[in-house]
Amino acid sequence: MTxxxxxxxxxxxxxxxxxxxxxIRAVVKSANNIGWTVIGIKKGFEGLMGSGNSEVLDAHDIRxxxxxxGTILGTTNRGDPFKYAVIKxxxxxxxxxxxxxxxxxxxxxxxxxxxxxxxxxxxxxxxxADKGIPLVGVPKTIDNDLSATVTTFGFDTAVSTATEALDxxxxxxxxxxxxxxxxxxxxxxGWIALNSGIAGGxxxxxxxxxxxxxxxxxxxxxNRYKIKRNFCIVVAAEGAKPKGSGMFTKASDTPGRAEVLLxxxxxxxxxxxxxxxxxxxxxxxxxxxxxxxxxxTFDRLLATRFGAAAIRTLRENxxxxxxxxxxxxxxxxPLIEAIGKMKSVPLDxxxxxxxxxxxxxxxx
Numbered sequence: 001m002t003x004x005x006x007x008x009x010x011x012x013x014x015x016x017x018x019x020x021x022x023x024i025r026a027v028v029k030s031a032n033n034i035g036w037t038v039i040g041i042k043k044g045f046e047g048l049m050g051s052g053n054s055e056v057l058d059a060h061d062i063r064x065x066x067x068x069x070g071t072i073l074g075t076t077n078r079g080d081p082f083k084y085a086v087i088k089x090x091x092x093x094x095x096x097x098x099x100x101x102x103x104x105x106x107x108x109x110x111x112x113x114x115x116x117x118x119x120x121x122x123x124x125x126x127x128x129a130d131k132g133i134p135l136v137g138v139p140k141t142i143d144n145d146l147s148a149t150v151t152t153f154g155f156d157t158a159v160s161t162a163t164e165a166l167d168x169x170x171x172x173x174x175x176x177x178x179x180x181x182x183x184x185x186x187x188x189x190g191w192i193a194l195n196s197g198i199a200g201g202x203x204x205x206x207x208x209x210x211x212x213x214x215x216x217x218x219x220x221x222x223n224r225y226k227i228k229r230n231f232c233i234v235v236a237a238e239g240a241k242p243k244g245s246g247m248f249t250k251a252s253d254t255p256g257r258a259e260v261l262l263x264x265x266x267x268x269x270x271x272x273x274x275x276x277x278x279x280x281x282x283x284x285x286x287x288x289x290x291x292x293x294x295x296x297t298f299d300r301l302l303a304t305r306f307g308a309a310a311i312r313t314l315r316e317n318x319x320x321x322x323x324x325x326x327x328x329x330x331x332x333x334p335l336i337e338a339i340g341k342m343k344s345v346p347l348d349x350x351x352x353x354x355x356x357x358x359x360x361x362x363x364x
Contacts, residue, residue: 005134005314007037009054009105010114012075013044013121017140017154018295019303020071023116025062026307032058034315039108040072044117045124046079048104049097066304067294080120082127098131105133112319114310116140118152119339122322126335129320136313137322137335138306142290145189145344148337149324153303158185158290159195165286166200166233173231179221179273179281181234183266185290188247190345192290193237198354203232204361206269208239208247209345212363217269218276220361225279232279236269238262305330 010027012020028038040057041047047054055061065072078085081101083094105113112134115125118141125137139146142158162184173180182202186192190207197205204220206212221232239262241247248264263285270283295303302325309323309330321332345352355362 004317005036005111007039007110008112008114008314009039009041009048009108009110010057010073011041011044011047011116012071012073012140013079013115013117013124014075014077014140015118015142016070016075016291017142018069018157018291018293019153019299020073020075020116020140021062021065021068022295022300022303023138023140023153023307023310024057024072025065026304027114027310028057028062029059030308030311034311036311039110041108043074044076044079044121045081045101046076047073048113049079049081049084049100050104054108066300069293069295075117077120080124082124098128101128102131102133112136112314114138114314118143119146119342122146122335123339126320126339129335134314134319136310136319136332137338138310139322139324139338142192143186143189144191145187145342146338147341147343148322148333150327151302151325153295153299153306154291155191156298156302157293157296158192159199160296161290161293162192162196162235162286163200165284165289166196166202166235169233169284170201170231173233176280177230179232179234179270179277179279181236181266181270181273181281181283183236183238183263183283183285183287185287186237186239187262188239188342188344190237190240193235193240194345194351194355197235198351198358198360200235201233202235202360204234204363205355206234206236206240206265206363207345208237208241209347210362210364211241211243211245213243214269214272214276214363216361217363218273221273221277221279234269234273236265238265240265 084097116138144155266283274281
């Protein structure tokens with residue numbers, strides 16, 4: 001094997017996620033152990049384009065970060081070099097500034113790049129790879145919607161956070177005999193809602209993959225009250241939608257943001273439940289709580305395995321790849337396999353079947 005990589009950059013893009021620091025730590029330790037230098041690039045691709053600082057990362061910089069949430073490199077949802085937002089004549093215009101990113105790569109004298117992110121970050125990584133940048137991707141998202149990997153780090157922590165919230169809501173819901181509607185993240189996939197809903201003892205779970213009927217949702221609630229179970233827990237994925245309608249969205253305050261901002265489903269469902277059943281109902285949005293906090297043991301381990309695997313992949317001169325979990329091993333696949341198709345919840349999945357067996361309503 002001819003070793004071509006000696007000096008690499010690492011960046012985190014998109015939303016933050018528990019386990020990012022664990023990946024960075026593993027990248028630095030694994031690279032340093034074979035004599036490579038690691039350059040930490042701040043603020044994602046904006047840093048590569050010169051808007052953020054960069055610095056050499058060594059053992060001192062990564063000390064004590066394994067169990068810390070967030071990312072020491074910072075991250076942003078802006079800064080797509082292929083669709084960079086600038087204001088011209090009072091209007092937002094998207095420009096292709098990918099050559100600036102390539103020049104930044106060369107200016108830092110990098111041999112390769114490790115890009116840690118979700119589908120948006122990895123799509124940009126694929127485009128940069130197509131333009132000749134040697135790189136490897138590491139899958140990060142609490143949504144668990146990336147293809148090619150069984151799971152992504154951050155997901156387990158997000159599910160644990162949502163489950164803990166549901167545990168706490170049970171007591172107050174029962175005390176006040178209320179219906180609690182909890183909105184969780186997940187964008188267009190229902191993995192967080194489904195897993196936390198089952199683990200947290202929800203009575204109704206609404207996910208994007210199964211458009212729901214409010215009449216059936218309310219019927220489930222009424223039936224619970226008839227048997228003197230005078231409270232109800234509803235978990236709604238932010239991308240869930242009623243039959244014949246679209247997802248609930250809100251305006252973004254971030255210029256050039258590619259993805260639509262989802263939100264508002266819990267408030268709408270709560271109002272509909274109260275109107276149709278007369279039951280006292282409250283809505284709760286967990287929001288960014290699911291992105292924060294220390295990663296679980298599972299996520300720390302998976303993130304560490306991914307970081308070490310990224311260095312192995314680069315050392316083998318396998319570029320344009322993404323590391324992924326294919327139990328029992330972490331392997332690498334072409335980036336296109338990860339971003340080519342979103343991983344939705346299969347309607348015949350064991351989780352769905354289990355939920356139905358347990359009497360959970362999916363509103364259908």
